[in-house]
Each structure stands twice: as C-alpha cells, then as structure tokens.
Amino acid sequence: MVAPVAPVPTAAGDRPAPGRGPARRAWLEWLVVVPFLAYVGTFLLYPTALVLAGAFQDARGGFTLDNLVELTRGAYLQAFLRSVELSALTALLGAVLGALLSWAVAAGRPGGALRRVVVAGSGVLAQFGGVPLAFAFLATIGFQGLVTRFLREHLGVDLFAGGAWLFELPGLTLVYTFFQIPLMVIVFLPALDGLRPQWREAVEGLGGSSWTYWRHVGGPVLLPAFLGALLLLFANAFSAYATAAALVSQGSPIVPLQIRGFLTGEVLLGRENLGKALGLGMVVVVAVAMGLYAVVQRRFARWR
Amino acid sequence: MALTRRGVLRTVVLLVLGAYFLVPLLAMLEFSTRGANGTRDLAAWSGIVDDPDLVEAILVSVQLAATSSLLVLVLLVPTMTWVRLRLPRLRRLVEFLCLLPVAIPAIVLVVGMAPLYAWVDYFLGDSPLTLTFAYAVLVLPFAYRAIDSGLAAIDLATLAEAARGLGASWGAVLLRVVVPNIRTALLGAALLSVALVLGEFTIASLLNFDTLQVRVNLIGKRDAGVSIAVSLLSLLFAFALLFLLSFAGGRRGAADGEG
Numbered sequence: 001m002v003a004p005v006a007p008v009p010t011a012a013g014d015r016p017a018p019g020r021g022p023a024r025r026a027w028l029e030w031l032v033v034v035p036f037l038a039y040v041g042t043f044l045l046y047p048t049a050l051v052l053a054g055a056f057q058d059a060r061g062g063f064t065l066d067n068l069v070e071l072t073r074g075a076y077l078q079a080f081l082r083s084v085e086l087s088a089l090t091a092l093l094g095a096v097l098g099a100l101l102s103w104a105v106a107a108g109r110p111g112g113a114l115r116r117v118v119v120a121g122s123g124v125l126a127q128f129g130g131v132p133l134a135f136a137f138l139a140t141i142g143f144q145g146l147v148t149r150f151l152r153e154h155l156g157v158d159l160f161a162g163g164a165w166l167f168e169l170p171g172l173t174l175v176y177t178f179f180q181i182p183l184m185v186i187v188f189l190p191a192l193d194g195l196r197p198q199w200r201e202a203v204e205g206l207g208g209s210s211w212t213y214w215r216h217v218g219g220p221v222l223l224p225a226f227l228g229a230l231l232l233l234f235a236n237a238f239s240a241y242a243t244a245a246a247l248v249s250q251g252s253p254i255v256p257l258q259i260r261g262f263l264t265g266e267v268l269l270g271r272e273n274l275g276k277a278l279g280l281g282m283v284v285v286v287a288v289a290m291g292l293y294a295v296v297q298r299r300f301a302r303w304r
Numbered sequence: 305m306a307l308t309r310r311g312v313l314r315t316v317v318l319l320v321l322g323a324y325f326l327v328p329l330l331a332m333l334e335f336s337t338r339g340a341n342g343t344r345d346l347a348a349w350s351g352i353v354d355d356p357d358l359v360e361a362i363l364v365s366v367q368l369a370a371t372s373s374l375l376v377l378v379l380l381v382p383t384m385t386w387v388r389l390r391l392p393r394l395r396r397l398v399e400f401l402c403l404l405p406v407a408i409p410a411i412v413l414v415v416g417m418a419p420l421y422a423w424v425d426y427f428l429g430d431s432p433l434t435l436t437f438a439y440a441v442l443v444l445p446f447a448y449r450a451i452d453s454g455l456a457a458i459d460l461a462t463l464a465e466a467a468r469g470l471g472a473s474w475g476a477v478l479l480r481v482v483v484p485n486i487r488t489a490l491l492g493a494a495l496l497s498v499a500l501v502l503g504e505f506t507i508a509s510l511l512n513f514d515t516l517q518v519r520v521n522l523i524g525k526r527d528a529g530v531s532i533a534v535s536l537l538s539l540l541f542a543f544a545l546l547f548l549l550s551f552a553g554g555r556r557g558a559a560d561g562e563g
Contacts, residue, residue, distance in 0.1 A: 029390050033398070036383040040401045043437045044444075047416025048408055054415075097321065104317040107310075114318075120546035121325065128503030128542045131517045132535035135524060136328040139335035139532050146331035178328070181321070210310065239409035242505035246521050256411045263418065263510050279412035290407045 052283070054276030067277035076258065076274075080281060082169065083238055083254040090176040091233035097177070098184020098233075099226060105185070106192040119189070122182035129179050130242030137175050137247070141166060167248055175243055180233050187232055191225035228296040235289040238282065255282055329536065336533035348529030358534065361519035364432045365502050368515065372439035373497035376447045377490060379440065384451055385482050388460055402448035405441055410506040413441070421511055432513040439501050446500065447493040454489020455482075488552050495549045499542040 058064040070076060101118070108114050125133070141147050141159055151157040165171055195218060203213040241256040252258040255278055262275025339345035352358060380402070387394045405413070417438055424434050463485065467477045483490065505517035516538065524531035 029386075032386045033383050033391065033394060036379050036398070037401075039379055039437075039440070040444075043417070043420070044401070044404060044408075044413075044441050047413055047420055048404075050416040050419060051412055100317050101321045104314045104321075107314055116547060116550045120543055120550055123546040124499070124539055124542040125325070128499045129539065130503050130505045131521050132503070132539050135520070135528070135532045135535040136332050136539075138524075138528060140328040140331035142528075144335075144528075146334050147327065178325075181324075235407075239411070241409070241411040242517070245505070245509070246524070256409070259411050259415060260510065263415065275415055279415045282409050282412050283407070286409060287407050 048283075051276045051279040054273045055280035057273050057276075059271070059273065067274050068280070070274055071277055071281055076278065079252065079255045079258050080285075083256075084285070086169065086172055086176065086254060087234045087237035090173055090180045090237045091230055093173075093177050094180025094184050094233050094237075095188075095226065095230045098181040098229075099188055101181060102185050102188045102192050106189060110193075118185060122185040124182075126179050126183035126186055126236075131246045133175060133178055133243045134246035137166065137171070137178070141174075167250070169253055171247065172244055172254070175247060176237050176240065179240070179243070180237060183233055183236055184229055187229045188225060191222055191229075195221065224296050224299050228293050231289045231293040231296065235286045235293070238286055238289070329539070332532050332536040336529050336536060338529065348527075348533040351527065351530040352534055352537070355523070355530065357514070358519050358523065358530075361514050361516050364514065365516035367433060368435055368439060369498040369501040371433060371436040372443060372501050373447075373494040375436055375440040376443050376497055377451075377493060380444075380447055380451055380493075381483065381486075381490070382478055384448075384455060385460065385464075385478060388455060389464055399448070399452075402444045404444075406445050410442065411510075413438075414507050414510045417507065418511065432508075432515065435508060435511070435513055435515070438507050438511070439497075439504060442504065442507070443493075443497040443500050446496040450489050450493035450496065451486065454486035454492075457489075458485045491552050492549055495545045495552075499545050502538060503542060 055067055056063055056065070058066065071080070105115055105118050129136075137145075139145055143160065148159045151159060160166075166174075199217050200213055203217060208216075239256075241260075244254060244257055245260060248257060252261055259275055259278050259282075262272060262278070336348040337344050337346060339347065383398060387398050421434070421438075424437065428434050460482070463481050464477050467481045468474075472480070502516060504515070505521065508515040509518045509521065516534070520531045520534050520538070523534070
C-alpha cells in the first residue's frame with residue numbers, strides 16, 4: 001500500500017466545501033484514469049464485445065446458436081482441427097529447438113555480442129516478422145529461391161516434386177517454426193538464467209554426471225517454464241495471421257484465413273455472424289491456452 | 305581450452321540454428337540483387353525509391369509508428385503512475401485490460417473494429433493515421449510491461465511525496481520527476497511499439513489502409529524482387545531498433561548497480 005500524499009495547502013487548493021470535500025476529491029481522483037478507460041473501452045472492449053455478441057446473433061439480430069453449431073461441421077471444423085494441429089506441432093518444434101538455442105546462448109557471456117544479437121533477432125522474427133517472413137521463404141525455397149535453385153542445379157533435387165507444398169500446410173509448418181523458435185528464446189532464456197551454477201557444481205561434487213544433473217535438477221526446475229512456454233507458443237501460432245495470409249492466397253486451410261474470407265466479402269451475404277462465431281472460437285482456444293499458461297506461471301513463481 | 309562434449313554440442317546447436325536463420329536472410333539478399341542472365345544488379349533496391357506508392361506507404365507507417373507510441377505513452381504513464389500512487393485498488397484492473405490484447409488475436413479484433421472504423425471514418429476522415437487507435441491497442445501489453453518494470457524500479461511514492469512537499473503540481477511530478485526517472489523504460493516501450501507498428505499487417509490490410517506491409521504484400525504479387533528487398537530492409541531496421549534497446553537496458557542495469 002502507498003501512503004497518501006499530503007495535499008499542499010495553496011490558495012487554489014484550499015477551497016473544498018466542508019463536508020463534501022473528501023467525496024469530491026475521491027471523484028476527482030478517478031477522473032485521471034478516465035481517458036485510459038474510455039480509450040480501452042472504445043477500441044478494445046467494444047470491438048471484442050461486438051464479436052462475442054455477434055456470434056450469438058442471426059442476420060436480423062435475434063438470438064441464435066446456429067452460428068456455433070455450424071462451427072462443429074464440415075469446412076469450419078476442419079479448419080479448427082488443422083489450426084490446432086499446426087499450432088501444436090509448431091509449438092512443440094519451436095519449444096524443443098528454441099530451448100536448445102536458449103541453452104547454447106545462456107552458456108555464453110551474459111552481456112556478450114552473441115546474446116545481444118540472438119535476443120534482438122528473436123524479437124524481430126517472433127513479433128514483427130509477419131509478411132517479411134513469407135517473402136524470406138519465397139526467396140529461400142520458393143520456385144526460384146536460393147536453396148531450390150542450388151538443389152536443382154547442383155544436386156538434381158526438385159523441392160517441388162511433391163507439389164506446391166510451400167503454399168499449403170507443410171509450408172506453413174516450416175515458416176511458423178521460423179517465428180516459434182525465436183519466441184521460445186525470448187520466454188525461455190530468463191528461466192535458464194535462473195539456474196544457479198552452484199547446483200551443477202553440487203551435482204558434480206557428489207559424483208553426478210551431466211545426465212544426472214539434467215535428470216534430477218535442471219529438468220525438473222525448468223519443466224514448468226517449458227510447459228508454460230509451450231502453451232504460449234501454441235497461442236501465438238493459433239493467433240498468427242500475417243505470414244499465412246501473405247503465403248496462402250488460394251483457399252483457407254486455417255481459421256484466421258477463413259475469417260479473412262468473411263471480411264473481404266468472399267462469403268454469402270447474411271452470414272457475417274458466422275465470421276464472428278469463428279472469432280469467438282479462436283478467442284476460446286487462445287483463452288484456454290493463456291489461462292493454463294497463467295496457472296503454470298504461478299506455480300513456477302512459487303518454486304523460485 | 306579443452307573441447308568438452310558440452311562445448312561441441314553448443315557449437316553444433318549454434319551453427320545449425322544459426323544457418324537455419326541466416327540462410328533465408330542471405331537468400332533475400334541474393335534474390336533481391338538478381339539481374340538478367342545471372343548477373344547482379346540493384347534494380348530491386350532502387351525500385352523501392354522509384355515506387356511513389358511504396359514511398360508513401362513507408363511514410364504512413366513511420367508516422368503511425370510515431371503517433372502510436374506517443375498515444376500509448378500518453379495514455380499509460382499518467383494512468384499507471386496515478387494508480388500506483390492513489391488508486392492501488394485499480395491496479396489489477398488496469399493490468400488485466402492492458403494484457404487483454406494478448407488473448408484476443410488481431411484477426412478477431414479486426415472483425416469487431418470494422419464497424420467501429422465506419423464511425424471513425426465518419427468523424428475523423430479516412431486518413432490512415434486513424435489506425436493509431438487500433439495500433440495503440442496492439443502495443444498495449446508490450447508498453448505496459450516495459451513501463452510497469454520501470455515504475456517498479458524506482459521509489460515512486462517517496463519521489464512523488466518529496467516533489468509534492470516542495471510545492472510541485474501533479475503535472476510537474478509526472479513530467480519532471482516520473483518521466484526522467486523511467487526514461488529507459490519509456491524508450492523501451494517506444495522502440496517496441498515502433499517495431500511492432502512497422503511490421504503490422506493484419507489490421508491495416510483488412511481495414512483497407514495502405515501501410516508498408518500491405519504495400520509489400522501487394523508488390524509481391526507482381527515483382528517479388530522489390531518486395532523481398534523491402535522485407536529485408538524492414539527486418540534489418542526492426543533488428544537495429546531492438547539491438548539498440550539491448551544497450552539501453554544494459555546502461556540502466558549498470559546505473560542501478562552504482563546506486
């Protein structure tokens with residue numbers, strides 16, 4: 001708790017009407033947070049409420065569950081399943097490879113150049129890549145990409161013998177790991193920094209091997225952080241839109257791209273609220289992942 | 305130094321993952337400098353400045369980056385300071401609201417913002433700078449975390465009490481005591497916001513505003529070379545911003561150690 005700061009008596013500040021003073025000042029105190037609340041209410045809560053309410057409305061604004069029932073069928077259900085599959089797979093890949101990279105970086109000097117470069121680079125790729133990542137992969141393994149041409153001209157391997165996979169689910173999986181690994185580095189590196197060198201020395205002093213250390217000390221200590229990061233990566237991939245939108249222009253294999261169809265008017269009129277139901281579905285999946293993340297985080301905080 | 309098994313494994317991890325991340329960047333450089341018949345030229349790079357629409361879109365994004373970081377700082381710094389000092393009961397609520405955008409995918413937010421922006425257009429015109437409102441929502445969690453750790457690192461109550469005791473107004477406390485003391489955190493919040501806005505695509509493209517990434521995506525459909533050159537440029541620029549940020553954070557750490 002913060003002690004209230006004594007008001008400074010000045011000519012202007014000394015005139016609250018007796019009896020109404022404290023109430024009036026309490027009201028003024030709340031006034032300071034009004035701009036923030038008004039802004040968040042307008043540009044965050046209102047649009048969110050619009051999506052959540054719209055999911056339960058028919059074309060005339062009446063209450064209905066039809067939109068949600070529709071999600072459990074056909075193309076929409078398929079898209080949800082594929083989105084979950086893509087997110088889970090890339091979260092797992094990203095978490096394991098990102099943990100390895102974090103470990104390799106954490107073993108270096110704390111303020112060293114390697115660490116600065118990896119952390120800054122991870123920030124860029126994890127959070128701000130979006131469209132540029134799609135183009136990075138076109139330049140690398142697109143039809144005329146550097147690696148595609150190298151393999152074709154020097155090794156006689158055709159990357160696209162199996163079809164245009166880069167623009168479909170396998171391509172998305174590969175490109176998504178490109179921002180999942182960096183996100184893992186960002187969230188997992190601090191946890192690795194929490195490992196004390198003395199613990200390893202203690203294990204070695206007692207005759208334990210590197211395996212003993214990871215099996216009985218490092219692993220269990222890092223497990224909550226690893227699981228938390230896994231959930232965060234899942235939510236991250238599930239929410240991602242820009243990279244997929246820039247890469248996949250035909251069809252809508254995953255939920256975010258299906259929502260694009262509703263916003264760009266490629267879908268039948270009068271079914272706009274189905275797009276909102278898809279939005280509600282995404283919010284529920286992400287909220288469950290983030291809720292579990294919060295639970296794991298709290299447990300982790302207790303362990304420290 | 306002996307080559308331990310651990311050292312070897314570390315080197316292998318760094319080399320393999322380093323290549324995984326560097327090859328696409330090199331490929332972008334190679335692709336964007338391809339000329340006719342296997343020659344090298346910089347046509348794609350000079351194509352960036354020759355395209356007036358692209359230059360316009362870059363300027364829009366730069367302006368948006370500035371206005372969005374400014375808006376989020378102007379909204380958050382007084383609110384978070386005041387809540388810490390006078391309304392601690394509101395702290396949970398403000399934190400929840402600021403972190404909420406993490407749980408709402410941008411693609412979902414844009415569904416709800418589309419009708420809202422019909423009103424924004426009506427009142428403020430359809431300038432792309434109105435995206436500032438949407439972008440300040442996106443950067444809210446990042447800015448909140450940066451400013452919160454900045455405020456946690458100083459003894460806000462004592463500083464404010466001392467300034468008030470010496471006759472400073474609340475405005476002066478904010479601008480001349482709080483802001484200078486958390487300037488590294490503010491710089492961090494601003495740099496993160498700038499990088500995020502320069503890379504944003506989802507909201508701009510679906511609300512039909514012509515920003516840098518929207519234009520890059522559009523150009524990519526007819527001239528991959530130019531869009532790959534701009535992509536590389538924007539990645540490197542964001543990298544430079546975040547690299548600078550790592551030094552700013554380091555300096556604060558050093559200063560704290562001396563104190």
